[in-house]
Amino acid sequence: MAELGGDALTWNEFGEEHLDALTELAEACLAVDGGLPLFARPPLLRARLLQTRTLGGWHDGGLIAAVGVGTGGQPATSTGLVHPAWRGRGLGGRLLSWADEQAGDADLLLITESWSPGGDALFTARGFELTFTEWVLRHDLTALPAVARPDGVTTEPVTWDIGPELFETYRASFADRPGFGAPTVEDWLGDLRDDDEYRPDLSLIARGPDGTAVGFLNVIDNWIDQVGVVPGWRQRRVGAYLVATALRSLAGDGGREAWLCVNDNNPAAALYRRLGFRDVGRRARYLRRHP
Helix, strand or coil: CCCCCCCCCEEECCCHHHHHHHHHHHHHHHHHHCCCHHHHCHHHHHHHHCCCEEEEEEECCEEEEEEEEECCCCCEEEEEEECHHHCCCCHHHHHHHHHHHHHCCCCEEEEECCCCHHHHHHHHHCCCEEEEEEEEEEEECCCCCCCCCCCCCEEEECCHHHHHHHHHHHHHHHCCCCCCCCCCHHHHHHHHHHCCCECCCCCEEEECCCCCEEEEEEEECCEEEEEEECHHHCCCCHHHHHHHHHHHHHHHCCCCEEEEEEECCCCHHHHHHHCCCEEEEEEEEEEECCC
């Protein structure tokens, strides 16, 4: 038992056998804070919380607080959760102190898929710097936007035969974004191939009058995962048309909602909101370097 007493809580490590309890805790936090709904699904829960070291707080058989710390790299990483009904009692601060102890001499990166003002205030007060923030947006597919096809532009579904061209379109679309770290074509396409939920049939590549690729959109399950337009074709409705086309395809495939994430400093956020996406929370990263 870990010595983090108070409030008649029992503190112990948790593991795979507690996945249902972790799911309930993540769902409770998402219901209040919003954020990435995928966080409550097993793959991401495992990645974020079933780390090198874990600590869970239990009350009357229910998991009300949890934190995982990965210490295998630099920086160390950590994700923690406190049930909304148990906030304001110092539990978040206790979890953060424990995570800091586990990190030792390594820098510590906090990963939150369900951002909250209280968490932000705690992390900032403890000297962590906000390094990344994304909005999570949802679109109700019962109301679809109408966007006229840009002059001279055609679209086609993605096939693996055009994989290298798709990658080059991605690279050209994002190379001027701050912090862009160019992956290799093998890694980028390999990630798509390895994702069982990637939908090449609903993903799109846009071409100009001469057949040159000018934009693309990737769909994973019911998520618009990436949208890009090469610099010379921006401000011509290409991105809006790709998104509207994908939304129609998802609706036609029986989908009821579509999702995407967009960085705080990405001007495309305004476009997505004009097309009918609505904010449902944020996700963020905070870093504190070891002295």
